[in-house]
Amino acid sequence: MSQVSRRTLVRGAVVGATALAAGPALNIGQASAAAFVKGADISWLPQMEAGGYTFRNSSGTQQDLFTILKGYGITAVRLRTFVSPSSDPSNGHCSIDETAALAKRAKAAGMQVMIDYHFGDTWNSVGVQNPPAAWASMSYAQMLDAMYDYVFHTMNVVKANGVTPVWVQIGNEINTGICRPTGALAYHPDQMTGLLNAAHDMVKTVFPSASVLIHLAQPQKYDAIKAFLDAYVAHGGKWDITAFSSYGSASAAPGIVGNMNSARQTYGKPVMQVEFGGRVDRPDATRAALEAYITNLKSIGGLGLFYWEPEGYSPFTSYNMGAWDASTRRPTTVMNGFLNA
Template identity: 60%
Template sequence: MRPSHRLRRRTVLLGAAAGTGALALGVSSGTGPAEAATTFVKGADISWMAQMEAHGYVWRDKNGVQTDLFTILKQYGIGAVSLRTWVNPSSDPANGHCSLDETAALAVRCRNAGLQVLLGFHFGDTWNSVGVQNPPAAWAAMSYSAMLQAMYDYVYHAMNVFKYNNVTPAWVKIGNETNSGICKPTGSISKPAQMTGLLMAAHDMVKQVFPATPTLVHLAQPQNLASVQNFLNAYKANGGQWDITGLSSYAQGGNVPGVLANMQTIQSQYGKPVMQVEYGGPLNKPAQVRDSLKAFITGLKGFGGLGTFYWEPEGYAPFTTYGSSAWDPATKRPTAALDGFL
């Protein structure tokens, strides 16, 4: 099954329309997947950036000088960004936006700043995570076959929007913390063939538009090795394909070595390199977070892991009360946590 001719035509028309607006920026495709595979990746998810800017938030460097966020991140050796996208999000500043067009516009800015882009599909209208996997509202009542076609069409269109804007994703994450499946109940892990079918529709459309871009499946809580193995065994047994195993871990201090050991086991068992696509720690314990980040980077490099992404380090109160960022809300400067990248 492939995207309908109607969808292909719609993609071209939307791309043409975008060409007159914010998305028609630049012509360079930036650093591509080949380069992405050769160097340990230091990255950050900054999906809140555009909405923070829209609400007047700014960032200062470690010396207190108001500076472009991309410039500050690069001072810490960060060379890649992770951007999430939702299907039909609300207008809520922190829990909405991240529509496809908004995400593509931010990806263009990242590319123009010389940063690689990891695009992450949540396959929902807002947060999906290890405990929540709700389909987009528009898909919820669909049969499996209809949802499968919707997935083909959606990802094919998304990849063509990126292609039209001359952004080649360095990596694409098909789902977010999908231990229990996606678009539940249709794509629940208890229905492994359907779960795999939906994920493979996404995988195939990434490869159709960007054949060299690696795909990631993304699992949370590698401290619970059985949970990760349960998903990967079911996905593999039903014909699932992927290039990199993405893992979330916010482990700190003495918990880091055990998580690293499990990450190494996952890499060895399934023959796919791992990437830590989410990391963070308590805002009020920056030295601990810094040292744990260093430990993850050292450990991952030691067994051939591909990289580490800090999750939304730029977020600070009152835009968000999320407690694991790396920016001081009082000074608007990065905390010592980001020194773990140096």
């Protein structure tokens, strides 16, 4: 499909879908606690399995990771995708073909799926928002076309694998914008919004029912959250759910979730926590924090919480905020937080 016809389609069908999505947004956020989503980002799983890493349940029996997670009430997975990743096990992979294949496995396991676009060749986060190498020298107009093409293509790859994502996150921890400097919040909020709206519209073209998430980090810094959302709204930004990352302690959870609630009330969109984690060597404290976040999120009508890479363990990764014991290959007591809350 040509770029011109795609944009024509966006102006028709997608505008209608967006209007429908905008109407019931607060109703989604006011869903009952029974609908609260408990999820996990497990994007490292294929690389770990390829490296011979296995997983045991709490009794010590080796099982498929999906089976173990379901035993803790996990019903959804979040899967990132990079544009042109390297073959590095920890910092690469996650091409759309790999991500779609993992999404297909998740669907077969009875899980709901969230696709997490980083719009880079490797990690993008609150402090780093680098465009894919192939986009780096593009003008804004060229990058806008690339965004339309990329999201349209990748969503269709997911569709070809028989998966309909419930949620699609456009950008990862985008407090300072995306594909900087072209889409930097500080310099080009209009271009930032244009790129994100292009992604939004292509998601809705392929999957009209999918909820599109804008993802921001560090909700404890509410002024920065407000600065982004004010600029995004002012330039016509489109989204369905405001998503957050937070790795705070149990004692910090009420205040941090309170800030999420302020965003919910101010901008009229339901909220979700798509990243949480805590020290693997302090499992009791991490479990308490997980329970505190879930409890507080439920109290404000939050949609759910996803643990970031609970299955990651040494020596595959030096990341120390998973929820698996490297020596026993069993989940730690942290995972009981999903059941306790």
